Amino acid sequence: xxxxxxxxxxxxxxxxxxxxxxxxxxxxxxxxxxxxxxxxxxxxxxxxxxxxxxxxxxxxxxxxxxxxxxxxxxxxxxxxxxxxxxxxxxxxxxxxxxxxxxxxxxxxxxxxxxxxxxxxxxxxxxxxxxxxxxxxxxxxxxxxxxxxxxxxxxxxxxxxxxxxxxxxxxxxxxxxxxxxxxxxxxxxxxxxxxxxxxxxxxx
Numbered sequence: 001x002x003x004x005x006x007x008x009x010x011x012x013x014x015x016x017x018x019x020x021x022x023x024x025x026x027x028x029x030x031x032x033x034x035x036x037x038x039x040x041x042x043x044x045x046x047x048x049x050x051x052x053x054x055x056x057x058x059x060x061x062x063x064x065x066x067x068x069x070x071x072x073x074x075x076x077x078x079x080x081x082x083x084x085x086x087x088x089x090x091x092x093x094x095x096x097x098x099x100x101x102x103x104x105x106x107x108x109x110x111x112x113x114x115x116x117x118x119x120x121x122x123x124x125x126x127x128x129x130x131x132x133x134x135x136x137x138x139x140x141x142x143x144x145x146x147x148x149x150x151x152x153x154x155x156x157x158x159x160x161x162x163x164x165x166x167x168x169x170x171x172x173x174x175x176x177x178x179x180x181x182x183x184x185x186x187x188x189x190x191x192x193x194x195x196x197x198x199x200x201x202x203x
Contacts, residue, residue: 002038006040006042006096007042008020008043009096009107017098018175019141019143020096021193022096022189023094023141023196025197026094026173027041032200033200044107044108045107050076056076059073080114084117087114088120090136091137092138092203093167094139094141096142099142099154100154120132121133122166132166133165137171138162138167138169138170138171139199140170142175143178145178146179147177149176150172150174158170175188175189
């Protein structure tokens with residue numbers, strides 16, 4: 001039995017979002033083919049995702065100095081650590097997002113910052129940083145208005161940051177060029193859903 005962590009990184013629904021439409025197809029197929037696995041869905045536009053800001057730095061500093069923490073600081077640190085541990089407990093991660101201005105949504109970056117943690121998912125050594133979670137698998141689903149073939153900054157960043165943590169088994173599904181070829185939208189989305197459905201059998 002595997003733990004699957006699904007990160008929904010789009011504020012709309014599967015009926016409105018191309019990336020979430022493909023994600024839904026993947027999850028439905030995965031549940032059918034691997035029914036004993038545990039799937040946890042985190043909707044980062046609905047759930048609390050702490051950002052690394054001044055308040056969080058102050059909370060970390062106060063905790064390290066063993067100062068009394070405010071309820072707000074405790075809540076922020078607790079939630080941050082919950083997300084880190086949730087990621088550590090996952091065997092497989094699925095991320096679905098749209099390409100926004102050649103980058104990932106800011107909410108997704110905030111979530112990633114909760115899981116890229118020194119001493120837990122990577123460490124520094126004399127020879128440079130070393131990833132600590134090499135056994136995990138990642139599926140990245142992304143919708144792009146144009147066609148980039150994985151060369152866009154968003155797709156490259158996702159691969160780079162997960163490689164940084166030691167994740168080597170990374171697969172990506174792109175829903176591409178719908179805005180350039182709206183007349184082919186149904187075909188493009190259909191092919192991506194088919195790929196996702198088939199991948200769910202072996203992921």
